[in-house]
Amino acid sequence: MLKTEGVNQYYGGSHILRNVGFEARQGEVTVILGRNGVGKTTLLKSLMGVIPIRTGSIAFDGRPLNKLTSYERVRLGMGYVPQGREIFSRLTVEENLRMGLAYKSGSTPIPAELFELFPILKQFLNRRGGDLSGGQQQQLAIARALAAGPKLLILDEPTEGIQPSIIKDIGRVIRMLARQGMRGGQPMAIVLVEQYYDFAEELADQYLVMERGEVVMRGRGKDMVADGVRQRMAI
Numbered sequence: 190m191l192k193t194e195g196v197n198q199y200y201g202g203s204h205i206l207r208n209v210g211f212e213a214r215q216g217e218v219t220v221i222l223g224r225n226g227v228g229k230t231t232l233l234k235s236l237m238g239v240i241p242i243r244t245g246s247i248a249f250d251g252r253p254l255n256k257l258t259s260y261e262r263v264r265l266g267m268g269y270v271p272q273g274r275e276i277f278s279r280l281t282v283e284e285n286l287r288m289g290l291a292y293k294s295g296s297t298p299i300p301a302e303l304f305e306l307f308p309i310l311k312q313f314l315n316r317r318g319g320d321l322s323g324g325q326q327q328q329l330a331i332a333r334a335l336a337a338g339p340k341l342l343i344l345d346e347p348t349e350g351i352q353p354s355i356i357k358d359i360g361r362v363i364r365m366l367a368r369q370g371m372r373g374g375q376p377m378a379i380v381l382v383e384q385y386y387d388f389a390e391e392l393a394d395q396y397l398v399m400e401r402g403e404v405v406m407r408g409r410g411k412d413m414v415a416d417g418v419r420q421r422m423a424i
Contacts, residue, residue, distance in 0.1 A: 190215045190341055190378035191236070196245035198231055198402075205231050207403040208245070213341065216376035218367045220389045220410065222422060223399035229382045230272055232399075233345050236380070237269045238262050249341065264292055268339030272346050272382075274330040278319030282310055285318050285329055289336030302372050303332040306362050324355030331359065338371055341378045348385045356388060363392055386419050398422070 191213040198206035205228050213219040223229050234240045236247060238259040247254045249265055257265075276285050286299045304311040307328040313321060318329060327347055334342060344363070348356045366377045383389040389396065393410030398421055408416050 190250060191380065192246075192248045193236070194246050196232070196235060196247065197243045198228070198235055198240070199243055200231075205402050206235065206242070207401070209399075209402075209404055210245075211397055211404065211407070213378045213380050214394075215340070215378045216367055217394035218363060218379040218381055218392045218410070220393040220396045221380065221382045221399060222384070222386070222389055222396060222418065224384070224422070227399045228402040229399055230345055233269070233271075233343055233380070233382060236343060237267065260292065263337065263339075266338075266340035268334035268337065268342045270327075270330050270334045270342070270344045270347060272349065274323075274326045276318040276326050276329050276333070279317060281315050281317055282321070282329055283314045285333055286310070286336055289333035293337065300336060300338070300371065303335060306335075306365075307332050307358075322352075324351045327351055327359065328355065331362065335366075335371065338374060339377070340370075340375065341380070342366060343380045345382045346384060347381070348383065348388050356385075360388060360392060367394070386422055390414070390418075 194210045196206050196209040209232060221229055235242050238257060249267060254262055277288065290297050309325055310329060310332055318326060321329065347359055363379055367379045368376055370377045381392065390413050393413060395409055396407065396413055396418060397404050398406035398418060406418065406421060
């Protein structure tokens with residue numbers, strides 16, 4: 190579904206991403222782990238075209254993405270939940286969800302399934318996004334990315350600052366989307382950047398560990414304990 194090869198990125202003279210390559214497959218959760226400052230968020234922004242890569246290639250569903258804008262990537266079926274959620278705090282929950290449908294016809298309804306995934310959003314449909322709790326805002330950000338029915342969902346640290354009960358709900362939704370997608374659709378490819386090891390281990394079908402802008406470990410999620418990923422994260 191998503192394939193990157195030899196991706197390099199610089200900020201000024203600093204080499205941020207170093208020959209990063211991986212594949213995210215349909216029906217699987219690909220977890221990217223690493224401490225702060227190793228390039229995880231830069232990688233996700235590069236995947237979405239928020240920042241251009243210096244060298245290398247990114248392809249989605251067999252189509253090269255390097256020259257496509259962010260909104261063109263979204264139209265192809267990529268959804269993005271940025272770190273910090275970045276909802277529109279002065280807009281209502283409904284208006285935020287409609288922003289996820291911005292490139293579709295104005296009469297396109299908000300998918301009812303979003304309210305099945307996150308029931309609290311239906312209760313707060315007319316409440317401003319800035320008045321929601323952090324966990325509710327994260328659910329809104331994920332629902333907004335899902336509104337257009339993406340084939341690939343990219344999430345940047347969705348557990349950051351979230352209470353445990355909502356972390357569990359978000360994990361359930363991510364697992365379900367990878368296995369069966371939205372109603373009537375196909376299983377999704379999920380790319381998840383995470384620092385919360387237990388959450389990552391529970392969801393990962395495959396994992397990558399990044400240090401100083403490069404992938405230093407990779408493997409199947411079921412092997413994370415045997416591979417010593419937790420210990421590597423603690424170094």
